[in-house]
Amino acid sequence: MKLTGISGSVVGEKTSQAVHDVLMTAKRLDPSLEIELIDLKEYDVEMVRGFPLAGYNQDTWDVVNKITTADALVIGSPIYQASISGVLKNLFDHLPVNAFKAKVTAMVTTGGVEKHFLVSxxxxxxxLSYLKGMVPTYSVFVHNDDFNDDNEITNPIVNERISKLSEEILQLHNALQHKKG
Incomplete structure (x- = not known):
């Protein structure tokens, strides 16, 4: 199984770290997992301009391909102005409508206001539902205060939610595979 994380931020490290923690927790639960983190600050994903994917640069192609070939996804976004990041929304606009069909699509968000957990x-x-993703019941919101100066998550409640989300990703994926077989 290939579990791919997406950090939908072009600044800072918190969202990337939170997604990374979910990937690593899932890997500890199932060492056979192939994991990859797509940190959007490392790619030049072009703005959607309304034409087919063939008209965009290699980075855009590469990111879309990595997402569509993943078996399950952990999608992370910082919350800005009570909304997901524009770079993540732009990426979603590049994807076909069935991009997440039969894939677990987990949510991880970070932000500085407690009520922003509702954005997920x-x-x-x-x-994610529109793109046909199967969304776990667990999600993870990490408040900026839950990180230490080294961007490590120090809140034990958040770390427990990361564990529960990782478990659910694996359980749902296995159930989907069993249903296919």
Missing amino acids: EYQLKPI
Whole structure:
């Protein structure tokens, strides 16, 4: 199984670290996992301009291909102005409508306002559902105060949610594979 994480931020490290923690926790639960982190700050994903993917640069192609060939996804976004990041929304606009069909699509968000945990449920989840993703019941919101100066998550409640989300990703993926077989 290939579990791919997406850090939908072009600044800072918190979102990338939170997604990385989910990937590593899942890998500890299932050492056979192939994991990869797509940190969007390392790619030049072009803005959607309304034409087919063939008209975009190699980075855009590479990121879309990595996402569409993954078996399951951990999608992370910082919350800005009560919304997911523009770079993540732009990436979603590049994807075909069935991009997440039969794939577990987990949500991880970071932010500085406690109530921003609602963005996952009311904004990100509908997008993932539209793209036919199977969204776990668990999600992870990490407040900026839950990170130490080295960007490590220090809140034990958040770390427990990361563990539960990782377990659920694997369980749902296995159930989907069993249903296919």
